[in-house]
Amino acid sequence: MLRKFLPHPWLTLVVTIVWVMLVNVITLNAIVFGLILGIIIPIVTSAYWPERPTLRNPMMIIEYLLVVLLDIVRANIQVALIILGKRNEDMKPGWVTVPLDLRSPEAITVLAGTITMTPGTVSSDLSEDGHSLLVHCLDTDDPDAVVAQIKDRYERRLKEIFE
Secondary structure: OOHHEEEEEEEHHHHHHHHHHOOOOHHHHHHHHHHHHHHHHHHHHHHHHHOOOOOOOHHHHHHHHHHHHHHHHHHHHHHHHHHHHHHHHHHHOOOEEEEOOOOOOHHHHHHHHHHHHOOOEEEEOOOOOOOOEEEEEEOOOOHHHHHHHHHHHHHHHHHHHHH
């Protein structure tokens, strides 16, 4: 009965919090409406989620978020320095294929989103078999170092969280 009413309790919580943040007011009305949305949306979309994503180590999410936030700040500084101080002729944009050890679709989605949110990189394609991700870098001298950084800083942590 509870699974039918709350098919994805974490999604219910996230939708509620996001709604309250969107209206930018913490009132009883905002919370109640957020809860209503948080209950209805997972019920309506539950057919598209045949299995719940499992979180093996949910506390690792905090570490992951801190690493991503730090990397976003660093990448913003690097991109600003590139824009302000590098000539177009000196830039070395490139495509990098990142082989994936992740198999969970949710983990791969989070990884692709993280890469895209980090300035200077964009994830643009996932191979048909889901074993590699195509990433465009604004400026890189060493594509292997980009792959190593993505695998060490993001994929390793996501593997601990999801698999």
